[in-house]
Structures are given as C-alpha cells and as structure tokens.
Amino acid sequence: MAATQTEALYERIYALVREIPPGRVATYGQIARIVGCTARVSGYAMAAVPGGSDVPWHRVINSQGKISPRKGGGGEARQKRLLREEGLRFDRQGRVKLADVQWDGPGWAWLAQNGYEPDMF
DNA sequence: TTGTTGACTCTGA
C-alpha cells in the first residue's frame, strides 16, 4: 500500500493509465488533470514505470500528439512501434491525430469506484 | 535546505 502521498499519487497515475484501451492514447496533461498533479509529474511517473510492468506507458504521449524525447535517447522508437502495432498512424512530423485517437477518459463509473469525487470536475 | 533536472504545457513570435 501507499505509505506516502506521492506513492499514492503514482499509484493513481498507474491505475488510470491501465484503463487506456489499445489503439487509444492519452496526454500527460490529461492524466495530470484527472489525478490532480502537473503534466511534468505525470511524465516523471511514466519515466519511473519499472520494466515488465502491466502499465501501458506507451499509450501516453504529449499534447502535440508526438512521442516525447527522453534524456537517454532510446525508447521513442520502441514506443512508436508499439503504437503502430495497435493501429495508430503517424504523419510526416511523427504525430498522431489526437482528434481521432485520443482516449475519452475513464468514465464516471470507474472514477467513482476509485475514490474520485464528482465535484473534482 | 537549496539548487538542478525532467517521457510537460501554454503562450507568443
């Protein structure tokens, strides 16, 4: 269980990302709005996902519809390949069409079941 | 405790 506030925050982020269906993507800011943190922090949470996790971290991209570049360099290519395998199309600028493939959110039922209050939105 | 860094986003040029 979460021993601290920040651990609880990360767990909320991961639980939410696990709800993103194949073929859809969410943005860091979208995740951040729901769990109640900043876009930067949700990005940091993705960087902290351990390998072999069941969290579909590759379905989280930036607000421009592009794969965010890492510090280390590698990783973007793998993320792009995983998304292609789920049917996403990338244009010449390496962007997906967010209007078509962006996730519409977890839904009220899931939110209520996971401790979120309606007045948060 | 202070300073730097980063898988972000928005605005403006």
Added chain:
DNA sequence: CTCAGAGCCAACA
C-alpha cells in the same frame, strides 16, 4: 511549421 520563455512540482545531489 519551429523555437524560446515561463510556470509547474517531485526526485535527487
């Protein structure tokens, strides 16, 4: 389209 600056906040030295 690209680029720069400001705001953001948890992690780390």
